Amino acid sequence: MGGKAKPTKHTSKEIAKKVFEANVNRGGGAAGKAERQNAACGFKCYVCLCQQPSEKSLQIHWEAKHTDKGALDLEKARCK
Template identity: 50%
Template sequence: MTGKAKPKKHTAKEIATKVDAATTNRGGGKAGLADRSGIEKGGHAKLECPLCKTTAPDIKSMQIHHDARHPKISFDESKLSNLHVATPSESKPKPGVRGSLKK
């Protein structure tokens, strides 16, 4: 016999929630350190304010930031820098690797 109001088995919703929590990367620990710090491609933050270099994840959050921190300057979406755009790296070639081999 089971007690009053105590379910005998776990519900499907509870199991699905536990599986989701165990398998989804929430950005914590060492695995999410680069993502939180914004070193690699801006982390969660996608946009950077051109005035104070504060980052925001989307345009709406950046507009809220701009209205709160820079009320005297008009908000111009084209001046924002996108941190998720890959920038061309200007590194020197690896030793032993040639650019193109033509015969």
């Protein structure tokens, strides 16, 4: 054959990064600040029950992990 198989550099690494970011609250900007002051918990993923500090984090988490479950229902995930 002799063809050089180029390794696909992205995929798994990018997914891992996405998952990591979904679970880390960087809390940057005014929105993050408001979220921090507002709620002790914020949001909880109702699929895997992990806590998410903000709507944004939850959305990233959802897109990384649960798109197969359909659309994210924010109200359902909101901690009361």
